Amino acid sequence: MELVHVTAGYPGKTVFQDLCLQLPDAGAVALMGPSGFGKTTLLRLIGGLLRPESGEITGIQGKKISFLFQEDRLLPWATAEKNVALVSDEDKARYWLSRMEIENAAQYPAQMSGGMQRRVALARAMAFGGDILILDEPFKGLDEALRERIAGRIRDVFPLTILSVHDKAEAELMGAAIIQLDQ
Amino acid sequence: MKIFAIKPLRCLIVALFWLGIWYLAAYRINLPLILPGPVDTVKALIRLAQTLDFWKSTGYTLVRVIVGFSVAVILGAALGALCHFFALAEIFLSPLRTIIKATPVTSFIMLVLLWVAKGQVPAFISFLMVLPIVWTGMQGALSATDRNLLEMGAAYRFSFWKKLRWIYWPSVRPHFMASSMTGLGFAWKSGIAAEVIALPAFGVGSNLYNTKIYLEREELFAWTLTVILLSMALEMLLKKAVGRVRGGKA
Structure with missing residues (x-):
């Protein structure tokens, strides 16, 4: 997968100018860097949610990409189980919710803690399946013990996982090679 | 307390x-001619309710209001969606909405009297008064739908129907409900105003007009009370109907 001379951003704000970056086709890659350096923008570009103004991204055509957003983006009017089942089926939803240690899947997001909501969002991304898993700050709101358990269950499930993290330990939990975004 | x-x-x-x-x-x-009391009004209502004319007039008015309101809600929702999703539709149709909103109801009544039979005027007027309310409400509600959820739906390849059922409808429902409720009040008021002017054979408005001619103040209040009660009943029914087709917990 390669980003070739990509310029991208949002109206009135260019985030990347002529960016060139090569990523492996398999394994796990973690993007690290201070806030505001464009980790989320880069993930959105790779995920096809943001189109580059110029340049191109190769190696993602025809691939099914599962995306965990920085915000949980759960449907407030659907139960945890329904939120996950909407992108897969009920069996897969139940499986991944139990893997994410969600005991009461009949709860609505507002009835859950921030950490639980994060795990439901993770369950949804896992249940969707595909070729590439993109995780934007996947462990946000999870305590250390839970991070370790969850990371063990989501790593190596997809052929390629690309994630953004704030600290090195999270990348190590996922066995990911680190790409430092600092220039 | x-x-x-x-x-x-x-x-x-x-x-x-x-x-x-x-x-x-x-x-x-x-002075009952100026302000009849509640007892006289209820007596007049009981007296009216014993006549066939009362039930026929109320029934006709009810049907006219429901027809005008229902068509306006369906068309208003469709136009709101059309203008939200297609910029060209908004450019071409928004002047029409502005004109309908700005035109006095009496002008419409006079104009529509030339186009359709006088029995159909009230339904048409109710329709015209409710249409821009629902149209604007629907368009505004669609614009206010959470962009993050829509992007989530796109990322997880939601079909059009899934998006409609699980993202748009639960977001739009409270606004749609509010504009429909507002519209229902307008449907009654404008429909009866149209009956007062068009004077169809049967209708609450025609009877209101007669009370003015014959100075029957108790009857005027009794007919008004009938309209208020019917309006409240219809509002309750509408709330229940919308509640039944709600999306999930929303």
């Missing part, structure tokens, strides 16, 4: 309070 925490009791107390004010005002004025 614990007593006000119980809703039915609160409603009863408030209703009795205002009935009391009405009664006292009528008693003080002591």
Whole structure:
């Protein structure tokens, strides 16, 4: 997968100018860097949610990409189980919710803690399946013990996982090679 | 004031309070031609309810209002969606909405009287008054749909129907409900105003007009009370109907 001379951003704000970056086709890659350096923008570009103004991204055509957003983006009017089942089926939803240690899947997001909501969002991304898993700050709101358990269950499930993290330990939990975004 | 925490009791107390004010005002004025009291009004209503003409007039008005309102809600929702999703539709159709909103209802009534049979005028007027309300409400609600959820739906390849059922409808429902409720009030008011001017053979508005001619103030109040009760009943039915087709917990 390669980003070739990509310029991208949002109206009135260019985030990347002529960016060139090569990523492996398999394994796990973690993007690290201070806030505001464009980790989320880069993930959105790779995920096809943001189109580059110029340049191109190769190696993602025809691939099914599962995306965990920085915000949980759960449907407030659907139960945890329904939120996950909407992108897969009920069996897969139940499986991944139990893997994410969600005991009461009949709860609505507002009835859950921030950490639980994060795990439901993770369950949804896992249940969707595909070729590439993109995780934007996947462990946000999870305590250390839970991070370790969850990371063990989501790593190596997809052929390629690309994630953004704030600290090195999270990348190590996922066995990911680190790409430092600092220039 | 614990007593006000119980809703039915609160409603009863408030209703009795205002009935009391009405009664006292009528008693003080002591001129039924100017202000009939609640007792005289109820007596007049009972008297009217014993005639076939009352039920036929109420039935016709009810049908006209429901037809005008229903068509306006369906078309208003469709136009709101059309203008939200297609910029060109908004460019071409928004002047029409502005004109309908700005034109006085009486101008419409006079104009529509030339186009359709007078029995159909009230339904048409109700339709015209409700249309821009629902249209604007629907368009505004669609614009306010959470962009993050829509992007989530796109990322997880939601079909059009799944998006409609699980993202748009639950987001739009409260706004749609509010604009429909507002519209329902307008449908009654404008429909009956149209009946007063068009004077169809049967209709609450035609009877209201007659009460003016024959100075029957008790009947005027009785017909008005009928409209208020029907409007409240229809509003309750609408709330229940929308509640039944709601999306999930929303």
